[in-house]
Amino acid sequence: MRLSLSVLILFSLIAVACKPTHEPSAANMVTVSIAPQKYFVDAISGKQIEVSVFVPAGSSPDSYEPNPKRMTDLQKSKAFIQMGNFGFEMAWMPKIKDQFKTLKVFNANEGINFLSDEEHGQNPHIWMSAKQSKILANNIYKALLECFPEKKDLFAQNMKLLETELDSLDLLFAHTLDSVSHRTFLIFHPALDYMAADYGLVQLAIEEHGKEPSPNHLMHISEESKNLNIKLILIQKEFDVENAQVIAKQIGANVVQINPLNENWKAEQLEILKILYENLK
Numbered sequence: 001m002r003l004s005l006s007v008l009i010l011f012s013l014i015a016v017a018c019k020p021t022h023e024p025s026a027a028n029m030v031t032v033s034i035a036p037q038k039y040f041v042d043a044i045s046g047k048q049i050e051v052s053v054f055v056p057a058g059s060s061p062d063s064y065e066p067n068p069k070r071m072t073d074l075q076k077s078k079a080f081i082q083m084g085n086f087g088f089e090m091a092w093m094p095k096i097k098d099q100f101k102t103l104k105v106f107n108a109n110e111g112i113n114f115l116s117d118e119e120h121g122q123n124p125h126i127w128m129s130a131k132q133s134k135i136l137a138n139n140i141y142k143a144l145l146e147c148f149p150e151k152k153d154l155f156a157q158n159m160k161l162l163e164t165e166l167d168s169l170d171l172l173f174a175h176t177l178d179s180v181s182h183r184t185f186l187i188f189h190p191a192l193d194y195m196a197a198d199y200g201l202v203q204l205a206i207e208e209h210g211k212e213p214s215p216n217h218l219m220h221i222s223e224e225s226k227n228l229n230i231k232l233i234l235i236q237k238e239f240d241v242e243n244a245q246v247i248a249k250q251i252g253a254n255v256v257q258i259n260p261l262n263e264n265w266k267a268e269q270l271e272i273l274k275i276l277y278e279n280l281k
């Protein structure tokens with residue numbers, strides 16, 4: 001009797017704990033492709049808008065395949081602010097538009113001068129450059145204005161603050177990286193094309209056509225890296241660190257992990273800046 005009572009109490013406690021405290025309403029939610037975009041929506045809306053992130057942590061937006069739950073979550077959203085050229089977006093957006101006829105779809109990468117590489121064709125990683133992120137933030141701002149015109153004053157006020165923040169970050173990158181002496185670094189997956197181009201660095205990818213590198217390719221990279229006196233190898237959380245460590249040993253470089261899909265976009269930017277400065281100075 002005693003036992004069953006405590007079990008009952010335990011169950012009711014679990015039930016209370018699991019009950020969502022706040023059910024997001026369809027009128028107040030947007031979906032974005034990746035977590036860093038949430039940083040910008042939150043900054044512009046002052047966290048007044050619910051944000052659903054479509055590609056979960058640990059998945060690559062270049063090849064993500066959404067599960068049925070992701071698709072039903074879209075029902076609650078007023079808009080899908082996609083980046084615009086991720087592999088998963090090109091594969092799935094026609095189906096999504098077909099299934100959710102009233103969903104507004106916006107591109108966060110409108111107006112970008114795209115860079116190309118072997119792995120992506122058109123490289124989608126614009127949010128990794130503070131400079132390009134000003135364009136990204138502005139596109140997100142315009143999308144939110146269109147979806148929630150009644151919040152125009154709040155958004156405009158927050159956007160001004162965000163613009164100031166992005167301008168200072170852009171300046172900080174330019175000043176800090178201006179003086180480093182080693183300008184080339186290795187990276188497993190080429191996620192820093194725009195950052196490198198905007199601040200005068202050279203990024204070499206270890207990955208081969210978007211796949212694990214062959215032994216031949218690894219050997220070629222090791223030789224090239226030795227010649228260029230490369231000191232830093234960056235590796236994303238999602239990728240296998242082993243190949244990077246093989247090269248690091250051969251050339252005497254540091255392997256450092258980064259997380260381009262970090263939801264705390266600014267903290268990640270500052271972290272990467274620190275890593276670049278300390279290893280390339």
Ligand SMILES: [Zn+2]
Pocket residue numbers: 062120124125189190191
């Ligand atoms: Zn990529």
